[in-house]
Amino acid sequence: MRLSAMNTAELQKMQAELTKEYEDYKKLGLSLNMSRGKPSKAQLDLSLPMLDIKQTTAADGTDARNYGVLDGLPEAKRFMAEFMSVPEDSVIVFGNSSLNIMYDTVMRAYVFGVLPGEKPWKDQGKIKFLCPVPGYDRHFGVTEAFGFELINVPMTPQGPDMDAVEKLVKDDPQVKGIWCVPKYSNPEGCVYSAATVRRMAAMPTAAADFRVFWDNAYCVHHLDMDDQAEIPDFLAECAAAGHPERPYIFGSTSKITFPGAGLAAFAAGPETIKYVKKLMSVQTIGHDKLNQLRHVAFFGDRAGLLRHMAKHADILRPKFQMVAETLQRELGDLGCADWTTPKGGYFMSFNTMPGLAKRVVAMCKEAGVELTGAGATYPYGKDPEDKNIRLAPSMPPVEDLKVAAELFCLCVKLASVEKLLAEKQA
Amino acid sequence: MRLSAMNTAELQKMQAELTKEYEDYKKLGLSLNMSRGKPSKAQLDLSLPMLDIKQTTAADGTDARNYGVLDGLPEAKRFMAEFMSVPEDSVIVFGNSSLNIMYDTVMRAYVFGVLPGEKPWKDQGKIKFLCPVPGYDRHFGVTEAFGFELINVPMTPQGPDMDAVEKLVKDDPQVKGIWCVPKYSNPEGCVYSAATVRRMAAMPTAAADFRVFWDNAYCVHHLDMDDQAEIPDFLAECAAAGHPERPYIFGSTSKITFPGAGLAAFAAGPETIKYVKKLMSVQTIGHDKLNQLRHVAFFGDRAGLLRHMAKHADILRPKFQMVAETLQRELGDLGCADWTTPKGGYFMSFNTMPGLAKRVVAMCKEAGVELTGAGATYPYGKDPEDKNIRLAPSMPPVEDLKVAAELFCLCVKLASVEKLLAEKQA
Numbered sequence: 001m002r003l004s005a006m007n008t009a010e011l012q013k014m015q016a017e018l019t020k021e022y023e024d025y026k027k028l029g030l031s032l033n034m035s036r037g038k039p040s041k042a043q044l045d046l047s048l049p050m051l052d053i054k055q056t057t058a059a060d061g062t063d064a065r066n067y068g069v070l071d072g073l074p075e076a077k078r079f080m081a082e083f084m085s086v087p088e089d090s091v092i093v094f095g096n097s098s099l100n101i102m103y104d105t106v107m108r109a110y111v112f113g114v115l116p117g118e119k120p121w122k123d124q125g126k127i128k129f130l131c132p133v134p135g136y137d138r139h140f141g142v143t144e145a146f147g148f149e150l151i152n153v154p155m156t157p158q159g160p161d162m163d164a165v166e167k168l169v170k171d172d173p174q175v176k177g178i179w180c181v182p183k184y185s186n187p188e189g190c191v192y193s194a195a196t197v198r199r200m201a202a203m204p205t206a207a208a209d210f211r212v213f214w215d216n217a218y219c220v221h222h223l224d225m226d227d228q229a230e231i232p233d234f235l236a237e238c239a240a241a242g243h244p245e246r247p248y249i250f251g252s253t254s255k256i257t258f259p260g261a262g263l264a265a266f267a268a269g270p271e272t273i274k275y276v277k278k279l280m281s282v283q284t285i286g287h288d289k290l291n292q293l294r295h296v297a298f299f300g301d302r303a304g305l306l307r308h309m310a311k312h313a314d315i316l317r318p319k320f321q322m323v324a325e326t327l328q329r330e331l332g333d334l335g336c337a338d339w340t341t342p343k344g345g346y347f348m349s350f351n352t353m354p355g356l357a358k359r360v361v362a363m364c365k366e367a368g369v370e371l372t373g374a375g376a377t378y379p380y381g382k383d384p385e386d387k388n389i390r391l392a393p394s395m396p397p398v399e400d401l402k403v404a405a406e407l408f409c410l411c412v413k414l415a416s417v418e419k420l421l422a423e424k425q426a
Numbered sequence: 427m428r429l430s431a432m433n434t435a436e437l438q439k440m441q442a443e444l445t446k447e448y449e450d451y452k453k454l455g456l457s458l459n460m461s462r463g464k465p466s467k468a469q470l471d472l473s474l475p476m477l478d479i480k481q482t483t484a485a486d487g488t489d490a491r492n493y494g495v496l497d498g499l500p501e502a503k504r505f506m507a508e509f510m511s512v513p514e515d516s517v518i519v520f521g522n523s524s525l526n527i528m529y530d531t532v533m534r535a536y537v538f539g540v541l542p543g544e545k546p547w548k549d550q551g552k553i554k555f556l557c558p559v560p561g562y563d564r565h566f567g568v569t570e571a572f573g574f575e576l577i578n579v580p581m582t583p584q585g586p587d588m589d590a591v592e593k594l595v596k597d598d599p600q601v602k603g604i605w606c607v608p609k610y611s612n613p614e615g616c617v618y619s620a621a622t623v624r625r626m627a628a629m630p631t632a633a634a635d636f637r638v639f640w641d642n643a644y645c646v647h648h649l650d651m652d653d654q655a656e657i658p659d660f661l662a663e664c665a666a667a668g669h670p671e672r673p674y675i676f677g678s679t680s681k682i683t684f685p686g687a688g689l690a691a692f693a694a695g696p697e698t699i700k701y702v703k704k705l706m707s708v709q710t711i712g713h714d715k716l717n718q719l720r721h722v723a724f725f726g727d728r729a730g731l732l733r734h735m736a737k738h739a740d741i742l743r744p745k746f747q748m749v750a751e752t753l754q755r756e757l758g759d760l761g762c763a764d765w766t767t768p769k770g771g772y773f774m775s776f777n778t779m780p781g782l783a784k785r786v787v788a789m790c791k792e793a794g795v796e797l798t799g800a801g802a803t804y805p806y807g808k809d810p811e812d813k814n815i816r817l818a819p820s821m822p823p824v825e826d827l828k829v830a831a832e833l834f835c836l837c838v839k840l841a842s843v844e845k846l847l848a849e850k851q852a
Contacts, residue, residue, distance in 0.1 A: 067685040
């Protein structure tokens, strides 16, 4: 029965029962964490054999222990290119953090401009940046740090609302970029439709130095290897549409091997790659090539990578299923929430009734279950409707997840009933 | 006999002999490289056992494979602090490149200011930076990339000419920083005197946001462990002088373990450390903690580190001796050059007669010996007297080094004789 169809007496009875249940939970002294998208220990163990690899010489004879090779060993570029489905010569292999690449990419545009001869963003007044919401807090944080004005763009099941995006970029030269997680987006697990990808590549922009920050963080992170989402090749689509330098593409093995010790890479158009290498050559002599060799030797090629991802999927799938089933069982009939059931990635997106996200997160915390802070999925941490909550089922064991998900549902129900009662009394 | 005391006939005879010798060298088809300060294979092999370390858990139980720990694992901070002779809480452990830390430190001052509330350098007009010369090309390159005006300050045997430095910083608020390599400097191998270090810490500066970029790259890189240079603790000296936030201190294990896969670290005053951590938290989730554990387990502590450095010294010492002896034997009596014989570091600094450095480097190259480009030791690559050449004896085997040094001396002699003859004919 939908909560909204209940009368005051029914709601009060439910409130009393839920409150008692909630108090019982609090007595359990739980300490569970569903806040961040961290791989679990079992997932990290999958890559332990990589540490047995002690190769120090690259295929071309380069001593990987010594200085040099700014953009990555050839075999590492080849591997990362296969992984990211882009040509080898459009890739630069970096260190362990794609976030760091994104930050430096914004920094370069800000300090030096996006290409030789282009005016630095710092000299162009107020810079505006499009942020599909809900989205990834660390993305928003980078552009906030540089003082940009962050503009919310609603997500749809096909990706960002392209009507809104096209309108915003068409007339305003201050709009310089957009954050995108095109496959299994954070937090919704949304897969951009082919039409969305093509419109993003082709749309006219008032700013010649407009760039799409394409964080393909979950490109091989399927929950079921027999049901893999695919999206068009964004680099190729941009080139075909006459915007070869529009895409800034990011990827990493952080959630494939080790989050602290993976490989990250950047892909872009030919002029951009040339320019970034030139600017980088002042910043560093090169990244960790021993770790590049470890990764290449461990995976071999894309097929080896996908075999490895199947093992991750086997660990993650039951966790996502547990949360999805619990949500459906506990909340499916009540009409007080909606949520996504992604086919990949690390998150589920959950919407309460407006105005309840903070309350639910606080109630969960009080009973020992930590969630991502309400508001985190919006720029400046401000969810205008206070309804979105990111669920991150990857880290806890499935039995803990069951408890956490049940408590979460209880809190959603209780907060919803309280809200409806307050409205009836108002 | 000094070349300057020779008459024309003597010089012509010498020119003829040297030219013949030079032509003979060219026929050898040499391909030797003394251009960069790279460790040799034998040195890299010293750290190979580090790759056997497969520890994944930190002393406090942290899974080093996963995300997190922005400023380095506690044991890594302790080790890097011991290595850099600074307190543990003044250290942040970064990735594999101290150059990258320096670049990012300049970038932060430029974009955000040196501390909360300080005006970013980008908003303060023309920024000037002091560059002790001869110095390190990559240092100069960073500040050149940000468009600063680089001001040459002469080096003395005690470090930068402090009279000149004090004068430049006292009245001009546009002077925001200075590059220093305080121990075994690049390229002279100069060790700053205690007085230089204390004056650098205490001097009044017109700019409140003046900073000393203290690249202690060679702090344990002695050529003879029984003759170790020591310098005062710069962090403590600055604090004692009332300038606790003046020092930006950099160090790395690049020339201790692996240049491509070492640890780099940053040390600074308490407000700076707090501020940098805050800005960094937007840029990355953390650096490679598995590599941190490898380093800590491999060395244990500072004593273990110094035992390891003794092995490096045993490999490097004969190379530096070979070059020093060759220079002395071939050029010692001719009065046409001077050079340094450092007790540590990776370089020797060599001065030809004015106007000959480019010519000598080109002659060496033509005969198959690559040296660091003439001018590289000066900002903008412009040595005003065209006389300084950096010699980097670390990489080639000692037998190659013998040939390279002899050819080098030959080129210096020939270029000098040619110059003196031209002067006599003028």
